[in-house]
Amino acid sequence: MRYDFRTVEPKWQKRWEEAKVFEAKTGKDKKKYYALVEFPYPSGAGMHVGHIKAYSGLEVLSRKRRMEGYNVLFPIGFDAFGLPTENYAIKTGMHPRAVTDKNIEKFTQQLKRVGFSFDWSRVIDTTDEDYYRWTQWIFLKMFENGLVFRDTALVNYCPSCRVVLSNEDSQGGKCDICHSDVIQKSKTVWYLRITAYAEKLLKGLDEVDYLPNIRQQQINWIGKSQGAFVNFGLTGIDEKLRIYTTRPDTLFGVTFMVIAPEHPILDKYRDRIKNFDQVESYREACARKTEFERTQLVKDKTGVRIDGISAINPVSGKEIPVFIADYVMMGYGTGAIMAVPAHDGRDYDFAKKFGLDIVEVIKGGDISREAYTEDGEMVNSGFLNGLTNKKDSIAKMVAYLEEKGIGEGGVQYKMKDWAFNRQRYWGEPIPIVHCPHCGMVPVPYEELPLRLPKVENFEPGEDGQSPLAKVDSFVNCKCPKCGGDAKRETDTMPQWAGSSWYFLRYCDPHNDKAFADPEKIKYWMPVDWYNGGMEHVTRHLIYSRFWHHFLYDIGEVSTPEPYAKRTYQGLILGSDGEKMSKSRGNVVDPLDIVKDYGADTLRVYVMFMGDYGSAAPWNDSSVKGCRRFLERVFALKDIMTEGPVKELESGIHKAIKKVSSDIEEMKFNTAIACLMTLINDIGKVGKIGKEQLIIFLKLLSPFAPHITEEIYEQIGGEGFLTVSEWPEYDEAKTVDETVAIGVQINGKARASVDIPTGCAKEEAFALAKANEKVASYLAGKTLVKEIYVPNKIINFVVK
């Protein structure tokens, strides 16, 4: 009889749900295990096979942990605020609330149909008032602690989405949502002072177990650099031009200065700048360029010399020209640099173009041809001359600068403060009131949640204004401090707000007194293992670590780091090897696979298709192979015997060992391959003992829970297999009595000989030499060397 997954799978899903086997219990009697997967954005398209792969890794682990006797928290929820829903609402006229509810319902049905062992009693939805109330609460705590500020500055702005974007959301100069070019626009925006946590976010990486490239990407994103600030005197102006450099030791080689087109000193001293018209038109030309044009396309240097202001090199005393050029960015360092053309490629190009002096201060290169950026002996550098070690010369120069009061050592980070507002409807309202008398006043905690008002029109204003600005009843309010007339902030929080702390809410999702009970946080946190996509490493992962560090600093959570371990899964590509996309028409709908082959087949295939961390293309035929495997598993009960089958003993113990360790190392593909090999062996033997079959079912159960549970019931198993005890192996039984050992002659494999496992050297050599084939190779030769690696190889070197 063929296995009828269409009735069996829903049957067990229903029984598990009724028995609440996947509900996490908070209690000290057992060890806890918190496995976290990134909660989905409930898009209208429904689930993608990528979701299946993303969740299957820790799904398998969580099921194993339950069988190992842990209290397991394996939750799921929905990160539902965001632009796609809002845009869909604008297009269809449906309210975002209704769209979200519909999509969540669809996702829930789909996730349940695949049989994921999520704790459905703890589902969260970031757009739920009872949830975003606490997102606002944490925001206010940050406000209270000086981590929230407003500033008018050049910001990343997407003209198509009509929103301000954070640095993280505009990587590569493209909008993260619609992929159109981001422009720089001067706007007043809200910031979270994430840079105040740069050092903690960097140091914290030492305390956690992240896969190396995740760790590295975080380090690069934070982008710490060590250097010095130097204040350059300006001619005729009683103000210093402050710069940041990583190479203060090259100060004697500074022959000009460059400041960013947006540098404030320009407007401040416009009267003194004789060619201000020229400066102004250059600035306008720069402003028109997109970030992409400015940083990616135009690599040849442009700029304008400021006529009327010069700088003084503080170590050489020489007067040097000052330029504005767009290769210097206002957003990094101080927006001004000292140019050392001899030892910096960009400064070199600029100097060549504008015919400026190039002074060598480090020996070793040929500065008539190109900038020399390597180490070498210091020359033309006064008190630094003769030093050959970069570290020494930098230290000596910094000491000099500090002594003379010209500058000081310092650090810079590439990471920028987090632009924390969107001019859109479908997000958490920022709980701040603007009062003409009191300024920015927080909404009192007891008035949270500050609810989104009902509106008819979700279109943002032409001038980048939030749709909420049109709702008078929302905007006009009383100041919580003085009671006078005031106006509410109408921007909402960015998409990443709700996901910055959701893992804490899972610990205690229905609490209406706190975002979670401290005791429960203490029990469950930190997350023991977090798996997600690589694309979130420089966004969500940074943001949520920041929020958690902050909550730790104000005593709300028990550890600084939220995630003890972080891994990622690789993409599933289309069968054409390209990224799945609607336009390519290579998208696989997981529910189609469930319908045709069953959830277990889908689950096994997704885990078997390749290395978990790598991208692998979908292959319809290979899905059938997994289906065949499960059919063969189902047929095992037909050859079941009461007593154990001796020939299978070592194979089963080896499988327990391998499957157990492979799951821990995320080598799911080889774990399944091992079970396939085992079933091939069982087929050859032609029978399997009942207890042995149960072990097999337990090992397969995390991958294919439905079919294994069904077989278990059919052969008279008691209770749920899903929460039965994980099998243990006996090391002694994983070893066979004899081992086939390879025999090489001069490094070439010539024969395979069966010898007793772990047998002594002399005996092994004797047995090998007794082999007819080996003997023929040794005949008439001189044996120079004999190598024996127990249970692995014998190598005879002959002449």
Add this chain to the structure above:
RNA sequence: GCGGGUAUGGCGGAAUUGGCAGACGCGCUAGAUUCAGGUUCUAGUGGGGGCAACUUCGUGGAGGUUCAAGUCCUCUUACCCGCACCA
């Protein structure tokens, strides 16, 4: 430019970390079952040579270390990912 990674049959991928390369699955070939499609079963399947036992070559490329290299070292090529005029 900087940082990280990958390269193994027709395809996805294994290889106990220096020890018989190609586990496992797909695909393919032949045979059996079937009216047929599908399914299932059996055998085979890295390339070249040979009826065969066997032989030879083989892990992107070139060197090297070693009794032994997919694995270690040096150089090199191609591709992928992230960041990027970061001072």
